[in-house]
Amino acid sequence: MSSKAASFVEAIASRRTIYSLKPVLPEKVELKEVQQIVQDIIKHTPTCFNSQGNRALALSGESHKRVWDHVYQTLPLEKFKAKPLAARDDAVGTVVFLVKDSKTKELQERFPIRADIFPELIAHSSGSAQLSTWTALELLGFGANLQHFNDLILQALPKDVIEDDWSVQGQLVFGLPAAAAGEKAFDENEVPLLV
Ligand SMILES: Cc1cc2nc3c(=O)[nH]c(=O)nc-3n(C[C@H](O)[C@H](O)[C@H](O)COP(=O)(O)O)c2cc1C
Known part of the structure; x- marks a missing residue:
């Protein structure tokens, strides 16, 4: 494998879910760098028919705390509150992934015969951006x-930074890793090479 491809695969393999975080930045890392990484990933992540409906926000400081406090306060069941509480108090920021739903609608109107598949394809594209961001932030020294x-x-997002036709797809909570990822079991799903 070329060294660039090997480094890419290594980065993918080293990304893990890190729940145990501290609300500080890795040494020599600034929030501006996080913002730039997310912006570049959103720009370069492919979308179906190049519809470019991916959006993202990078939150930290009071914005991060306000959003997670809202989730924590609003969730009806105690048993679901642990993750929002940890996000609010232990993480340094959140990348919120959104999509512009009117872009999905436009595709459905242009190609009515495939209308049912577009929400799924749009979600795939957001998922691609989420995974790239997750991997990039961990390469930078964050856990997420x-x-x-x-x-x-x-x-809870400020109404002046989002548009009416945006919906949230997921959110990546990041901070300084305070403990390693847990054990992970792998299924060995061999990829056959058919020639
Ligand atoms: C599409 C997707 C959705 C996920 N949703 C959640 C979630 O809502 N909450 C959570 O704590 N982890 C979530 N995870 C994390 C997975 O549980 C985790 O990636 C999986 O256990 C593998 O562990 P690893 O990330 O350390 O490789 C999600 C992961 C993926 C890929």
Whole structure:
């Protein structure tokens, strides 16, 4: 394998879910760098028919705390509150992934015969951006975990930075790793080479 491809695969293999975080930045890392990484990933992640409906916000400081406090306060059941509480108090920031739903609608109107498949394809593209961001932030020295309190997060986002037709797809919580990832079991699903 070329060394660039090997480094890429190594980065993918080293990304893990890190729940145990501290609310500080890795040494020599600034929030501006996180913002630039997310912006570049959103720009370069492919979308179906190049519809470019991916959007993202990078939250830290009070914005991060306000959003997670809203999720924590609003969730009805105690047993679901641990992750929002940890996000609010232990993480340094959150990348919120959104999509512009009117772009999905436009595709459905252009290609009515495939209308049913577009929400799924749009979600695939957001997922690609989420995974790239997760991997990139961990290469930068962060630990991160992916959450899905989508509607509650949307309620708490400042209305002047989002548009009416955006919906939340997921949110990546990041901070300085305070403990290693847990054990992970792998299924060995061999990829046959058919020639
Ligand atoms: C599409 C997707 C959705 C996920 N949703 C959540 C989630 O809502 N909450 C959570 O704590 N982890 C979530 N995870 C993290 C997975 O549980 C985790 O990636 C998996 O256990 C493998 O562990 P690893 O990330 O350390 O490789 C999600 C992961 C993926 C890929």
